[in-house]
Amino acid sequence: MSVFLISANVLLWAWQIRRFRGKRANVRDKVIVYSLYAIALGLGIMLAENWIIPDLLRPFISLLGQVNRLFGTG
């Protein structure tokens, strides 16, 4: 499944590059969109290699928990 996601990412990125060439999109648009594709590809590779600890929400919950204790409501 990870291979499928990475392949889909690369193919869709290539399709987007073709679209931008045809439309002659400005540099800012290209940079933003290609950056997002790169981030998505990076996350896909990290998922495939199990580099991400599957607990991304923990820091957020801890932060809100501390705010909760600060206000004395938790």
Add this chain to the structure above:
Amino acid sequence: MSSRQLTMLLALHYWGSALLGLPSMMIGLSGKDAWAPILLGMLFQMLIIPLFVAIYSQMNGDTMGQYLVRTLGKTAGKTMLALYLFFVPFLIFILTLRSLGDFTSNDLFIETPPSAIYALILFALVYCLYKGFNAVCRSTEITFPIALVLLVMLLLSLIYGADWSNFLPVFEKGVHPVVEGTINFMAYPNSEVALSLFLVPLMKNKQAYQKALIHSTWITGITLVLLTALIIMVLGESLPPNMPYVSQFAAKTVTIGGFYERSETVVTVIWFIVIFYRLILTFYIAAHGCAELFGLKQHTGLLIPLALASIPLAMNVWDNPSVIAELNEVWYLNVFFFNLLCPLLWYTAHKLRNRVKSS
């Protein structure tokens, strides 16, 4: 977008995860009095709606990004927009996507990898948003009546196994659990009315916007009160807090005359419809908001990369669904800050700015 379409869209959005998860959460907090916080929350929501209508007037047809820049200045406005987009619509989108995967993996497609489910639903979301958000709004005129009819069918089915004595004694544990439940209900799903501010440029006029907010609030409130009350009557107060998908379990208990059974499929169909609209609204707001943030003219170019990035994020947001219980204890802080306090600050800041300019 007409008032009717916004009403239906917001109602479907509020029902989103609430139909499956809210009764369990409310009964866990308020016990057999879980119907009371939902009623109270609905009434408080009616009092808050004028704030969002006032912000609509201040926005004057502008987008949220333009309004924030006009109100808070360029840097503060863009920072506020970035924080809001990340901590509200995008976060809700990722969490809802993960909930969808958890539900389908546990109950429906047990052997299917969750990422396949995410890819399928994201393909549908991206395709629909490529066709334009107006098309999505028009589609609610077809799907909302279907969801409502199925929901009424479910509620009527549950009446057969209901035991009214499960409500007694009323307010046994006092007012405190009811207050706690009201705060949590206002946090989820009611505070998400703030997301409708991103749809202001699509609305015709203030009256239509106000009508939509009011109607969506009472439609969602009444249906959730009835659902929660019937679940208490069917299952009591001790079982639901220990179940993640209590509406579906309650539907499984329905058996009438030995032939009217398997009504949990009704819950599944309703839930897929409403979860789709919850995902599409939050995804649209996240993509459109990002386009505004980075100064892009069109948000369609961002749909595919955001969808691709959301799959690994949804897969790693938590390792098992028990984290939801911890999140429910603190979620109200996030949404109260971004969906209630921040709009109040924006309204006040805009008023002060206008006063300074006129003097």
